[in-house]
Amino acid sequence: MTTQELLIAAKAAAPTLAQTGTDRKNQALLAMAASLEAACDEILAANRLDLEAARDHISPVMLDRLALSRDRIAGMAEGIRQVAQLPDPVGQVRRQLQRPNGLTIQLVGVPMGVVAIIYESRPNVTSDAAALCLKAGSACVLRGGKEAYRSARAIVTAMKAGLETADLPADLISLVEDTTRQSANELMTAVGYVDLLIPRGGAGLIRAVTENAKVPCIQTGTGICHVYVDKAADLDMALRIVENAKTSRPSVCNAEEVLLVHREVAADFLPRLKARLVDDRIADGKQPVELRLCPEAAALIPGTPAGPDDFDTEFLDYILAVKVVDSLDEAMAHIARHSTGHSEAIVTADAAAAERFGRGVDSAAVYLNCSTRFTDGGEFGLGCEMGISTQKLHARGPMGLEELCTYKYIIRGNGQVR
Amino acid sequence: MTTQELLIAAKAAAPTLAQTGTDRKNQALLAMAASLEAACDEILAANRLDLEAARDHISPVMLDRLALSRDRIAGMAEGIRQVAQLPDPVGQVRRQLQRPNGLTIQLVGVPMGVVAIIYESRPNVTSDAAALCLKAGSACVLRGGKEAYRSARAIVTAMKAGLETADLPADLISLVEDTTRQSANELMTAVGYVDLLIPRGGAGLIRAVTENAKVPCIQTGTGICHVYVDKAADLDMALRIVENAKTSRPSVCNAEEVLLVHREVAADFLPRLKARLVDDRIADGKQPVELRLCPEAAALIPGTPAGPDDFDTEFLDYILAVKVVDSLDEAMAHIARHSTGHSEAIVTADAAAAERFGRGVDSAAVYLNCSTRFTDGGEFGLGCEMGISTQKLHARGPMGLEELCTYKYIIRGNGQVR
Secondary structure, three states, X not given: OOHHHHHHHHHHHHHHHHOOOHHHHHHHHHHHHHHHHHOHHHHHHHHHHHHHHHOOOOOHHHHHHHOOOHHHHHHHHHHHHHHHHOOOOOOOEEEEEEOOOOOEEEEXXXXXXXXXXXXXOOXXXXXXXXXXXXXXXXXXXXXXXXXXXXXXXXXXXXXXXHHHHOOOOHXXXXXXXXXXXXHHHHHHOXXXXXXXXXXXXXXXXXXXXXXXXXXXXXXXXXXXXXXEEOOOOOHHHHHHHHHHHHHOOOOOOOOEEEEEEEHHHHHHHHHHHHHHHHHHHHHOOOOOOEEEEOHHHHOOOOOEEOOOOHHHOXXXXXXXXXXXXXXHHHHHHHHHHHOOOOEEEEEOOOHHHHHHHHHHOOOOEEEEEEOHHHOOOOOOOOOOOOOEEOOXXXXXXXXXXXXXXXXXXXXXXXXXXX | OOHHHHHHHHHHHHHHXXXXXXXXXXXXXXXXXXXXXHOHHHHHHHHHHHHHHHOXXXXXXXXXXXXOOHHHHHHHHHHHHHHHHOOOOOOOEEEEEEOOOOOEEEEEEEEOOEEEEEXXXXXXXXXXXXHHXXXXXXXXXXXXXXXXXXXXXXXXXXXXXXXXXXXXXXXXXXXXXXXXHHHHHHHHOOOOOXXXXXXXXXXXXXXXXXXXXXXXXXXXXXXXXXXXXXXXOOHHHHHHHHHHHHHOOOOOOOOEEEEEEEHHHHHHHHXXXXXXXXXXHHHOOOXXXXXXXXXXXXXXXXXXXXXXXXXXXXXXXXXXXXXXXXXXHHHHHHHHHHOOOOEXXXXXXXXXXXXXXXXXXOOOEEEEEEOHHHOOOOOOOOOOOOOEEOOOOOOOEEOOOHHHEEEEEEEEEEEEOO
């Protein structure tokens, strides 16, 4: 099917799902999970073809992201079953008002309709996104990366079989066959067919969407996250938080990329930082962190001099840009200028400074004395997430099922006129 | 100042307002109201120039919208004072979670930053929009219609004086000097400067925004609203609701444009409708409603045959398109195909039919046994509104102060890492 045909079919199927009750949606999710496990051999075979085709031109990290195993497929099925456990956002009364004229006004969660997702090579995104959209009552149109196309097709085929077992239209989940830029552009401009477009990927994809999209979008993911160590910081806590934010999983969007240190504690803190992130890690056989230092930091510890782009780069790697600042205000001004609005943290024992940072920093998540790594749907108690929104419209931060829905007002009366 | 200069100044001023407390914002609003009243003569003089320049080329209805008087200016000032009375959405904790690891996660309302509004010739929109944005903590950039430019400039000058009295930057409220299409396009594409664009106007403006905007937008206003009279309707109630929805204020977006009548009651209902909306109104010296009838309705009552566009037109006038349908399902299918997603009503004594309509119709506001005319921020208890969103992202229906804001997460810990 062409992308246009997929969209037409998805739009036609969406109203059925919008009117489907919670129990039946959950049965469909369980059937999808079972079907995925039953198709394990086919999915692994497809994945092997993807891996062979990709081996020569993508990095080992990317190959690892792409690779499936029996365990990973079981994990994907388990992910779908967890979505079945989550509360249904559709039909949920978010607010209710009784008006003096006798009208009862309810604000009720309702599905978006058709959600399109543009993503890259992680095959589990295919099943996660489809499960979340289904629970949120929307048809989904998935457009994955070309490296993972065969794997995604096998996964979608299995999920469609699950939908049919549960007597729901297979068109509720579809995979775009064209993996060229053309199909991404078609999704971005499918006014009247795509109710929400979620691009999940690097800065290039986000830029293309900002430039070209004519359908409603949520931008996700790019995270140049800062940790600011204040002059009143508990330096042991600061070390623990910086180490965690930088090294626990450097490839994710909520990892720290930039450290700001108050001048008054720099001479004390930076040598300890270098010992912890460089020397101790080498001694432990772990990859050390490359420190890219502003001139003032470079006068205190050894490292690479920071280049002009180092404070505007999402490294996603064992690299940390370090800058000494004069004050909380300078730290906040630096963040306002360089942040992507994802997650920032302050470490300080000064409660007033912490609260000023909390109020003044305009990012999706602002952490007072804890790690930026908590920006995650599971950690925020949403039970899941479709990505981290870095925009201000509609949703900010981790997008759970409620953020995948819209709402409408239902007003009940007995003949009221105005 | 050029539009670009205004945007730079607005962006620079916005953080100050974001950190300004409720009391000071309310003082500024009261000062703006007083300043508007004090500038009454200047505003009326500017308005006279606008009216003279416009007299030859705009309709009497438009001239009336454009015209100001001492009373109307007092009403605008009163509107600003009412905004001062509303609860502050900024800093409001919308949700709070205590996590097992000891983190406290708050979801807090925060300002958008810079809100741009493109609107037409009603001068009161200038003061309403500025007051709402100020209370919501955002700088506003107003781009009104050229017919009202002198009036809007006088109003903005007075409001800026009010801001300065309250020691807030005058750049928080600005009026775009260029009233050509060029400036609208500049606002639509001011990525990084406009955090939210709200176009308030006709279908042409909305289309231009859908086509060209690269900044986040909320589409407002176009309303092809339907009332469906079910076979189980109380016909007296149905008459009252249709009359109210059509005739109480035909020029507004929540007025009814299309009547759908179930075949089983059409022969009974339509003659009574014609008597009420045509004959009685003529007898009372009021403007009768022109009925544009589908063939089946035309066989029952006199009227104009409906043309091909009559079920897809926002008349904003004493015109009603009428169609006889076979069933609730046909009514809902017609609405799904022709509605702009604003407001729709069913009149029925059958509770199951009412609920099915409520669940199945995908519009911002769905009315069960009451008039579509209630889609309004005041009627919904919001105390105000910036327009009626007909899109699904971010806000749907009347946009109050909360919908003019975004949110962020503030996470408080004592050293937690992941």
